[in-house]
Amino acid sequence: MQQLPLTISEEWKGFMHLFKEEKYAAKKILLREGEVSKKAFYILKGCIRLWFNNDGKDVTFQFFFEDEGVSSVESFKTGQPSLFNIETIEPSVILSISKKVFFHILDSSPIIKNSIEETYFKRMIFYQKLFLSRIKDNPKKRYEDLLEHYPQILQRVPQHYIASYLGITPVSLSRIRNRN
Amino acid sequence: MQQLPLTISEEWKGFMHLFKEEKYAAKKILLREGEVSKKAFYILKGCIRLWFNNDGKDVTFQFFFEDEGVSSVESFKTGQPSLFNIETIEPSVILSISKKVFFHILDSSPIIKNSIEETYFKRMIFYQKLFLSRIKDNPKKRYEDLLEHYPQILQRVPQHYIASYLGITPVSLSRIRNRN
DNA sequence: CTGATTTCTTAACAATTGTTATCGTTTTTA
DNA sequence: TAAAAACGATAACAATTGTTAAGAAATCAG
Numbered sequence: 001m002q003q004l005p006l007t008i009s010e011e012w013k014g015f016m017h018l019f020k021e022e023k024y025a026a027k028k029i030l031l032r033e034g035e036v037s038k039k040a041f042y043i044l045k046g047c048i049r050l051w052f053n054n055d056g057k058d059v060t061f062q063f064f065f066e067d068e069g070v071s072s073v074e075s076f077k078t079g080q081p082s083l084f085n086i087e088t089i090e091p092s093v094i095l096s097i098s099k100k101v102f103f104h105i106l107d108s109s110p111i112i113k114n115s116i117e118e119t120y121f122k123r124m125i126f127y128q129k130l131f132l133s134r135i136k137d138n139p140k141k142r143y144e145d146l147l148e149h150y151p152q153i154l155q156r157v158p159q160h161y162i163a164s165y166l167g168i169t170p171v172s173l174s175r176i177r178n179r180n
Numbered sequence: 181m182q183q184l185p186l187t188i189s190e191e192w193k194g195f196m197h198l199f200k201e202e203k204y205a206a207k208k209i210l211l212r213e214g215e216v217s218k219k220a221f222y223i224l225k226g227c228i229r230l231w232f233n234n235d236g237k238d239v240t241f242q243f244f245f246e247d248e249g250v251s252s253v254e255s256f257k258t259g260q261p262s263l264f265n266i267e268t269i270e271p272s273v274i275l276s277i278s279k280k281v282f283f284h285i286l287d288s289s290p291i292i293k294n295s296i297e298e299t300y301f302k303r304m305i306f307y308q309k310l311f312l313s314r315i316k317d318n319p320k321k322r323y324e325d326l327l328e329h330y331p332q333i334l335q336r337v338p339q340h341y342i343a344s345y346l347g348i349t350p351v352s353l354s355r356i357r358n359r360n
Numbered sequence: 361c362t363g364a365t366t367t368c369t370t371a372a373c374a375a376t377t378g379t380t381a382t383c384g385t386t387t388t389t390a
Numbered sequence: 391t392a393a394a395a396a397c398g399a400t401a402a403c404a405a406t407t408g409t410t411a412a413g414a415a416a417t418c419a420g
Contacts, residue, residue, distance in 0.1 A: 130311050358370090
């Protein structure tokens with residue numbers, strides 16, 4: 001969906017053996033809010049959400065599906081505690097890589113290093129656009145955009161997560177859906 | 181405020197003669213939405229807002245003040261049309277630099293190149309946080325955060341720009357302010 | 361200095377969303 | 391498979407925000 005995959009380019013293939021394949025049940029937390037990220041992930045099968053605790057309320061703010069890279073980027077890179085949880089929604093098959101190995105790959109391949117930096121840049125633009133959609137659109141419009149551009153999300157993700165993602169309550173989302 | 185300055189480190193000083201100092205009146209557009217960015221800016225005095233036209237409505241989404249770098253990053257870097265306008269709010273004194281010279285500096289100084297890439301990374305985190313505040317907080321809370329963390333904005337920027345930035349109408353902002 | 365514009369407030373009403381609670385239905389788990 | 395938990399729809403009412411309009415105050419421009 002709105003996520004930029006960790007491109008498995010030709011270049012990456014030479015390093016694939018350094019990834020570890022892991023299977024997780026649904027609702028498994030891969031990284032807990034407040035902890036320091038030690039691994040980055042790549043989804044082979046399944047889906048994941050990012051969420052954090054906001055005064056006792058579970059706030060979901062991003063979804064990831066097959067062939068997308070997921071991590072708490074700033075925690076993974078800088079060693080700060082993660083601001084959010086990374087949690088499976090469905091049972092999932094994940095490739096994981098340690099910090100040490102990841103940065104070793106970056107050092108040994110300028111091509112990959114470059115592509116990762118490009119990824120930071122693109123992700124910045126992505127978040128800028130997400131932020132803009134919050135400013136310009138009301139919840140109903142944001143729901144319709146989601147319906148138009150990422151219908152798969154609505155089919156795979158429980159509705160109250162989506163409500164949270166849209167910035168409204170589950171009740172309000174249910175109303176919007178049944179208002180034609 | 182919430183912007184990451186283009187750090188004028190020691191390293192930068194050797195290149196300062198390549199910048200051009202320009203003076204602008206209030207409400208001057210430095211880059212128009214839809215045009216390709218040819219210059220990046222650094223504010224010596226004054227302030228600037230970023231805004232775009234949304235169905236005829238003027239939507240402001242970021243403010244910049246003294247000692248901050250401003251540009252339509254993705255347009256400046258990739259040559260795509262800018263998604264927004266860059267406009268002075270007050271009469272301003274600006275350092276400007278052309279694309280050609282800017283990237284020449286990046287090529288001649290690995291230190292600066294590195295710091296710019298670091299800037300992309302930090303700006304990504306910045307936009308991520310902005311986006312999160314849209315999800316977790318209601319307009320009133322966002323106004324109070326602004327009041328607490330960036331009181332200078334409220335003193336220097338017209339209120340309807342701030343309302344737009346907070347994602348509400350000027351009328352609603354006026355009500356929030358006068359509701360104690 | 362004066363008329364025009366911009367900026368902010370307030371009012372009245374409509375529309376939307378939040379809150380709380382209830383009730384089937386589906387899914388999970390022991 | 392049976393009990394428990396999760397999920398989604400709906401209702402009733404409160405609170406918030408949007409819309410439109412009018413008017414006062416401040417600022418700008420000639």
